[in-house]
Amino acid sequence: MKRTISIISIVTILVIVACSVSLCFVGCESTKQMNESVAPGDMLTITQLTELEAVSLEVTAPIYLSGGDSGSGYTQQSVIAVITPDSVQDKYVTWSVAWASGAALSSKNVSDYIQIVQDGSTTCTLKCFKAFRGSNIILTCTTRQNNKTCTATITYNGVPSDMTLGSASGAATYNLGSMSVPSLYVGQTYSVPINMTNIFNDVGSDYNNFTITVTGVGTVTLGNYTKSGRGAGWSTHDNTVELSSIANQMVSCTTTGATLKITVNKSIYGYFESSNTSHPEGLGETTTWTNKVYSVNTDADGNKPYVIITVKQTNYNFSATFKCFLEEQVASVAISGSNTITF
Numbered sequence: 001m002k003r004t005i006s007i008i009s010i011v012t013i014l015v016i017v018a019c020s021v022s023l024c025f026v027g028c029e030s031t032k033q034m035n036e037s038v039a040p041g042d043m044l045t046i047t048q049l050t051e052l053e054a055v056s057l058e059v060t061a062p063i064y065l066s067g068g069d070s071g072s073g074y075t076q077q078s079v080i081a082v083i084t085p086d087s088v089q090d091k092y093v094t095w096s097v098a099w100a101s102g103a104a105l106s107s108k109n110v111s112d113y114i115q116i117v118q119d120g121s122t123t124c125t126l127k128c129f130k131a132f133r134g135s136n137i138i139l140t141c142t143t144r145q146n147n148k149t150c151t152a153t154i155t156y157n158g159v160p161s162d163m164t165l166g167s168a169s170g171a172a173t174y175n176l177g178s179m180s181v182p183s184l185y186v187g188q189t190y191s192v193p194i195n196m197t198n199i200f201n202d203v204g205s206d207y208n209n210f211t212i213t214v215t216g217v218g219t220v221t222l223g224n225y226t227k228s229g230r231g232a233g234w235s236t237h238d239n240t241v242e243l244s245s246i247a248n249q250m251v252s253c254t255t256t257g258a259t260l261k262i263t264v265n266k267s268i269y270g271y272f273e274s275s276n277t278s279h280p281e282g283l284g285e286t287t288t289w290t291n292k293v294y295s296v297n298t299d300a301d302g303n304k305p306y307v308i309i310t311v312k313q314t315n316y317n318f319s320a321t322f323k324c325f326l327e328e329q330v331a332s333v334a335i336s337g338s339n340t341i342t343f
Contacts, residue, residue: 073199074129075161079152081122081141092144095124100136100153110137114154131202132156158204163313165260165320166193174325177302182322184251184264185329192260192322194311205257209314212253212260216243218305220268223294229284237294243305246271250326253309260311260322267327268305269293 081093095118099106105113113132116139117125126139137154167182168190174183184190194210196203223237250271252263266272273291280286296304307326312319 074127076127090145092120096140103135105135131200158202160196160203161198163196163320165322176304182324186264189263194258210255211312213310214248215308216247219297221295222291225289225292228286247307
């Protein structure tokens with residue numbers, strides 16, 4: 001009986017050795033492919049031991065929120081750690097922030113300015129509670145496996161979150177019917193401040209890049225008008241168009257820094273597409289205006305047509321509008337006929 005047990009034991013040992021050699025072969029083959037040493041106890045988890053080569057960061061655009069951990073508004077951004085190669089299984093990381101060397105605010109608690117929301121994943125959220133212009137903060141990402149690190153410099157540039165347009169310098173006011181808007185005169189150029197803001201009331205000067213569109217509200221009726229030595233009159237006046245279709249001919253707009261410049265080329269009442277002057281026999285000088293405004297139409301809200309100038313910050317999804325009416329300015333006045341009145 002003892003001899004039988006001994007044979008069984010020997011067979012069992014041989015089986016175990018054979019299995020061990022097989023596992024070692026598999027493990028060694030994998031090790032050779034990945035060029036790394038593998039501890040015997042880790043042979044069965046070899047795919048989780050791929051050497052971490054690099055980690056880099058991706059950053060999203062800031063989002064401004066009205067409440068936060070500090071009891072006031074804050075802005076937040078997401079940061080993503082990109083680990084290579086992608087086959088790494090242990091992607092657990094930790095995030096930390098510290099003042100950069102020489103930061104003017106280094107005596108302050110960095111968490112009063114930047115806080116991290118993290119859960120060990122490759123994505124963290126940075127919350128900014130105060131402006132820290134002039135000082136830099138270093139964000140560090142550290143992997144649990146092999147303690148690989150990468151860093152990013154956090155700066156405060158004062159990214160805007162909203163914008164408004166101020167008043168046009170020297171503009172009068174025009175009553176459209178149920179509302180009033182600034183009245184801009186033909187031949188004049190007006191300056192309108194572009195006010196960009198954020199929750200810290202600290203916007204940088206690097207964001208003065210804008211796109212401008214000119215549209216309109218309401219309709220006008222156009223026609224062809226002729227004036228000669230024998231009189232004047234309309235040959236047609238039945239072409240009703242949206243003001244938006246002709247508004248961009250009425251004004252020229254540019255931006256200089258954080259200022260919108262509006263130059264008025266044509267008024268709403270005085271608009272015409274083109275004109276031609278000739279001298280036909282018997283009529284003297286004759287001028288014909290094509291698509292000249294015949295009537296300015298009042299809409300359902302009781303308003304006359306008006307122009308809308310929209311300024312959009314190029315990099316971020318916010319804009320502001322400036323509504324205005326365009327008209328001629330009085331140039332002179334004279335009494336018709338004689339300057340002498342006799343009773």
